[in-house]
Amino acid sequence: MNAALTFYTNPMSRARVTRWMLEETGLPYQTEILEYGTSMKAPAYRAINPMGKVPAIRHGDTVVTENAAICMYLADLVPEKKLAPPAGSPARGPYYRWISFMGPLEQLMVAKSTGVQLPDPGMAGFGTEEDLVQTLAGAVEGRDHLAGDHFTAADLLVSAYIGWYLQFQLLPALPAFTRFVELHRKRPAAARANELDGPIPARG
Known part of the structure; x- marks a missing residue:
């Protein structure tokens, strides 16, 4: 390059x-x-x-x-x-999935931070807050990596955004969240x- x-x-x-x-x-x-x-x-x-x-x-x-x-x-x-699974590998699916999942997370977190009334779940891209938080917690629970068996950009983005919103107390400090954030925060590049x-x- x-x-x-x-x-x-x-x-x-x-x-x-x-x-x-x-x-x-x-x-x-x-x-x-x-x-x-x-x-x-x-x-x-x-x-x-x-x-x-x-x-x-x-x-x-x-x-x-x-x-x-x-x-x-x-x-x-x-x-x-x-930092990305090879093109065509099965891990490419969750790689795209969890990176893209940060969009609905951002939408919910911004809505919460501004104190606006959350829209009807049928209209909101994030559905309900409970579903989003449980889905995200389930993704990182007991897992070190979201796409394959090593660190990728999906782990970076998800841990960074979870950490950001934990700091501002917009996400609940669930053990699954704090463990995932701390695991990747220890990386030398971070x-x-x-x-x-x-x-x-x-x-x-």
């Missing part, structure tokens, strides 16, 4: 997930830190991500936004790291990423 890789971020954002993934790949990359309301909304950055939000990566002429897409893209750049980004301030 010879093309330059640039990471657009703010440490106090979900872009921390992409930082961790970048550290897992071992690829060289340049970091550009953007500020909310100013450089993140400036024309120069909107030319990269019209949404004016982070994370984003630019790899040569290719731009990728959204944590899930970025992590899958990066995993495919370094097949030797085995430690490097957290050192680069610094601590997340406690919620007041």
